[in-house]
Amino acid sequence: MKNSVISACRRYADDRTRLMDILLDIQRELKGIEPAAMDRIAGRLGITRVEVEGMVSFYTFFSNRIKGDIVIRLCSDIIDRHAGGGEIAKCFSEALGIAVGETTADGRFSLEYIPFLGMSDQAPSAMIDETIVTCLTAEKVRLICSRLQAGVAPRELAAHTGDGNNGHPLIRSEVVNNIRCAGDVLLCPVPDNAGLMRALQRRPREILEELEESGLTGRGGAGFPTSRKWRVAADTGAERRCIICNADEGEPGTFKDRVLLTERAGLMIEGMTIAAYTVGSDTGIIYLRAEYAYLRSYLESLLRARREQGLLGKDAGGKRGFNFDIRIQMGAGAYICGEESALISSCEGLRGEPKNRPPFPVESGYLGYPTVVDNVETFCCVARIMDRGGAWFGGFGTGKSTGTKLFSVSGDCTRPGVYELPFGISVRELLDLVDAPEAAAVQVGGPSGEMINESQFGRRLCLEDLATGGSVMVFSRRRNILEIVDYFLGFFVEESCGYCTPCRVGNVFLKKRIEKIRKGLCELEDLDYLRELGKTIAMTSRCGLGHTSPNPVLSTIRNFPLVYAALLKERGDGLQASFDIQSALEESRRLAKRRSMIYDPNYDEG
Amino acid sequence: MSKQFKFEIDGIEIEARHGQSIMQAADDAGVYIPRLCDVEGLEPQGSCRVCVVKQNGRVVSACTQPAIEGSKVENETEEILGYRRDLVRMLYHEGNHLCPICEASGRCELQAMGYRLGITQATKYPYLQPVRPVDASHPDIVLDTNRCILCGRCIRASRDIDKKHVFEYVGRGIHKRVGVNGNKLADTNVELKDRAIDLATCPVGCIIQKGRGFFAPIGERQFDKKPITLGVGPGKGRGKP
Numbered sequence A: 001m002k003n004s005v006i007s008a009c010r011r012y013a014d015d016r017t018r019l020m021d022i023l024l025d026i027q028r029e030l031k032g033i034e035p036a037a038m039d040r041i042a043g044r045l046g047i048t049r050v051e052v053e054g055m056v057s058f059y060t061f062f063s064n065r066i067k068g069d070i071v072i073r074l075c076s077d078i079i080d081r082h083a084g085g086g087e088i089a090k091c092f093s094e095a096l097g098i099a100v101g102e103t104t105a106d107g108r109f110s111l112e113y114i115p116f117l118g119m120s121d122q123a124p125s126a127m128i129d130e131t132i133v134t135c136l137t138a139e140k141v142r143l144i145c146s147r148l149q150a151g152v153a154p155r156e157l158a159a160h161t162g163d164g165n166n167g168h169p170l171i172r173s174e175v176v177n178n179i180r181c182a183g184d185v186l187l188c189p190v191p192d193n194a195g196l197m198r199a200l201q202r203r204p205r206e207i208l209e210e211l212e213e214s215g216l217t218g219r220g221g222a223g224f225p226t227s228r229k230w231r232v233a234a235d236t237g238a239e240r241r242c243i244i245c246n247a248d249e250g251e252p253g254t255f256k257d258r259v260l261l262t263e264r265a266g267l268m269i270e271g272m273t274i275a276a277y278t279v280g281s282d283t284g285i286i287y288l289r290a291e292y293a294y295l296r297s298y299l300e301s302l303l304r305a306r307r308e309q310g311l312l313g314k315d316a317g318g319k320r321g322f323n324f325d326i327r328i329q330m331g332a333g334a335y336i337c338g339e340e341s342a343l344i345s346s347c348e349g350l351r352g353e354p355k356n357r358p359p360f361p362v363e364s365g366y367l368g369y370p371t372v373v374d375n376v377e378t379f380c381c382v383a384r385i386m387d388r389g390g391a392w393f394g395g396f397g398t399g400k401s402t403g404t405k406l407f408s409v410s411g412d413c414t415r416p417g418v419y420e421l422p423f424g425i426s427v428r429e430l431l432d433l434v435d436a437p438e439a440a441a442v443q444v445g446g447p448s449g450e451m452i453n454e455s456q457f458g459r460r461l462c463l464e465d466l467a468t469g470g471s472v473m474v475f476s477r478r479r480n481i482l483e484i485v486d487y488f489l490g491f492f493v494e495e496s497c498g499y500c501t502p503c504r505v506g507n508v509f510l511k512k513r514i515e516k517i518r519k520g521l522c523e524l525e526d527l528d529y530l531r532e533l534g535k536t537i538a539m540t541s542r543c544g545l546g547h548t549s550p551n552p553v554l555s556t557i558r559n560f561p562l563v564y565a566a567l568l569k570e571r572g573d574g575l576q577a578s579f580d581i582q583s584a585l586e587e588s589r590r591l592a593k594r595r596s597m598i599y600d601p602n603y604d605e606g
Numbered sequence B: 001m002s003k004q005f006k007f008e009i010d011g012i013e014i015e016a017r018h019g020q021s022i023m024q025a026a027d028d029a030g031v032y033i034p035r036l037c038d039v040e041g042l043e044p045q046g047s048c049r050v051c052v053v054k055q056n057g058r059v060v061s062a063c064t065q066p067a068i069e070g071s072k073v074e075n076e077t078e079e080i081l082g083y084r085r086d087l088v089r090m091l092y093h094e095g096n097h098l099c100p101i102c103e104a105s106g107r108c109e110l111q112a113m114g115y116r117l118g119i120t121q122a123t124k125y126p127y128l129q130p131v132r133p134v135d136a137s138h139p140d141i142v143l144d145t146n147r148c149i150l151c152g153r154c155i156r157a158s159r160d161i162d163k164k165h166v167f168e169y170v171g172r173g174i175h176k177r178v179g180v181n182g183n184k185l186a187d188t189n190v191e192l193k194d195r196a197i198d199l200a201t202c203p204v205g206c207i208i209q210k211g212r213g214f215f216a217p218i219g220e221r222q223f224d225k226k227p228i229t230l231g232v233g234p235g236k237g238r239g240k241p
């Protein structure tokens, strides 16, 4: 243990801000970070053990107990569940002889759930160490387990590799891209470095003007104009600035960044380099979610190649005095780290908690330097805009949402996958493309977005109407809306960082009340309770997670009132619905060994 | 230092210096904004959200939000009071709060805030009833996190003033709690004289000094005579010269 800890700390020069990397290395090597190891890490870095414990206990991929040599993580997302995830969990359990959450007695395997793997288009899926397995069936699970038990390494499991770069020697994954519709901006064939070369011939000011003309808005969900963000970072006086690519893609139902990271990573790095040149940055970070670790070696090889080509490093792209390099920061399992300031905390080796604003990251972000955080897709768009021009890009989409957008479509449709379409397309048009004749409800924008009903399928996907980072989940009439709402709330409860009261506590209360409604134990007044509580959470929370976490409840109360009405009844017996007389009586029945004369209608039969 | 600009809280004109938070400017002007995680002498944290106000129509935490020239701030409106009540209720229900048997009763800021906001009845929320072991290992100090409201005042005091970093958050979401630097408090270098252990630091009854329990008789306790407000209660009136 001692040696692993010491060498991990040394690898990062005992730098406290690299605590994520240090813990990731130790977790990988020792399969856990026990208190004794925490003590040692703390000693080397000159911090207290409880700080290390605070980190270990924050991220799902760290553990303070030793896990199995191989960790199998099952995606518990609603789409995976609908695709039979429960059965798959049972199969793994049986084959390994352990329940989910346990480790085999011989210490070889641990089985657990993770909230979202990013494979909704090929559900059910699981992650075995860093290897992804998809389209799971009972038979496939049994085969996987017997091969693992026979000593086959997880990365050797794939019988065949997926399309495109999924077959690259450094990826070799069975994941498929499922590109169903390649649009005119990103998924069409694109030339290498054309955008970068053009950008480097221009002045930063001209690049900002071009971006402004393009109307590009952030693709991560918030839709903020990219040129405005970059301009603030460029104008904030500082000796260093930082460019971060947000590849945390944690919103359930989103997987388009996975496809871009696989097929357009060069374009993304180009975009980051253009950003660095424009705002005057020397430091780049790609924050890659732990679930996409299978793409890491490949991405690193691209960075290496670009350094060798002189496109990164000193005088990048042949531009004298432009020094810029990029490192990959792996995440460790925390949806909140997709929020830009939490992401920065994580890069600094801290618990992934959002920071207080102001100051905004563009003014003071990573280690206090002005920092631009943009989504993978945003950087890709930048590179294309530099190549083809702002006017060309602005010709796609709507007035406020220009360009094309990648939509990740999953759920009850025949053709799940990634669709690149101009902004402004209606939900109905998209449903036709994905072939979802049975769609009865569509969740736009992931759990934090909005659930719409059939009469609203004419609504358009763009900032002016239904804003989205790209997640579109289709649900047929067979699905139970409140089960979905319950699951989404469970996701937020699980993923809240816990910093502020309303989000930490309020979401638990929302979930508890929905559970009760599902059991038929609630009255009409409970809708007011949900609305009020939801409003307090949304209004008083500290970051975007809490601002939007009540949306599953609030949007379904609005758009699916009958679903609630069917479960909320006037009781007529004068009792509070939430007070369950039957279970209250159970104890006395047991003690008295007889049934209740008043409350058991079949008392006589007793 | 000279005042540099003006803004309004509930129609009252407030003078502020650049760089001041709404809370600091209000404190200077003698206008009370309720708070639990913020306390004089520590960096504001912005976590309890009890200090939420509306600044030009936007809900912000007064302890972290800079005052803006010419802005209109709503503090005591029905809407804001409603949010504050909900937040205080959430804190009551998150932990185990049996005031009559609690050492902090009468000097507890959560209890006092409940009274101030008119929360005297059992509320609509469910009880989460945590069951965490009480740490009485230390010769002078008891730590009972079942009443913890996660305000982080002990953490910041220990880290920034005592320079010991004995306390830190561990866990995430509803499982978040205050951990200590070791298996138990006795393993740490915390001392009775630390700011983290000062009675003014923990707003509730989590950090208890052994041998000092129930020191004030009922009727003589901090909030028995006056409700919680500026200058009343531990560490109130931050930002005062």
Ligand SMILES: Cc1cc2nc3c(=O)[nH]c(=O)nc-3n(C[C@H](O)[C@H](O)[C@H](O)COP(=O)(O)O)c2cc1C
Pocket (backbone or CB within 6 Å): A217, A218, A219, A220, A221, A222, A223, A224, A246, A247, A248, A249, A250, A251, A335, A336, A337, A338, A339, A340, A341, A373, A374, A375, A376, A378, A379, A543, A544, A545
């Ligand atoms: C809880 C939460 C999770 C988020 N997750 C992501 C994410 O996974 N990827 C992403 O690009 N943006 C995510 N965002 C948005 C980021 O905070 C930020 O707005 C975005 O990275 C900015 O890039 P853009 O302007 O290119 O969209 C998230 C926001 C919140 C509040």
Ligand code: SF4
Pocket (backbone or CB within 6 Å): A336, A354, A495, A496, A497, A498, A499, A500, A501, A503, A504, A541, A542, A543, A544, A545, A546, A547
């Ligand atoms: S809203 Fe939720 S995720 Fe955001 S800071 Fe508060 S607790 Fe953390």
Ligand code: SF4
Pocket (backbone or CB within 6 Å): B096, B097, B098, B099, B100, B102, B103, B104, B105, B106, B108, B109, B110, B111, B147, B204, B205, B206
């Ligand atoms: S900590 Fe405060 S609110 Fe909680 S039981 Fe004690 S006196 Fe009551």
Ligand code: SF4
Pocket (backbone or CB within 6 Å): B145, B147, B148, B149, B150, B151, B152, B153, B154, B155, B178, B201, B202, B203, B204, B206, B207
């Ligand atoms: S122990 Fe007390 S001071 Fe520390 S976080 Fe909890 S309530 Fe705040």
Ligand code: FES
Pocket (backbone or CB within 6 Å): B034, B035, B036, B037, B038, B045, B046, B047, B048, B049, B050, B051, B052, B061, B062, B063, B064
């Ligand atoms: S006092 Fe401002 S958030 Fe707690």
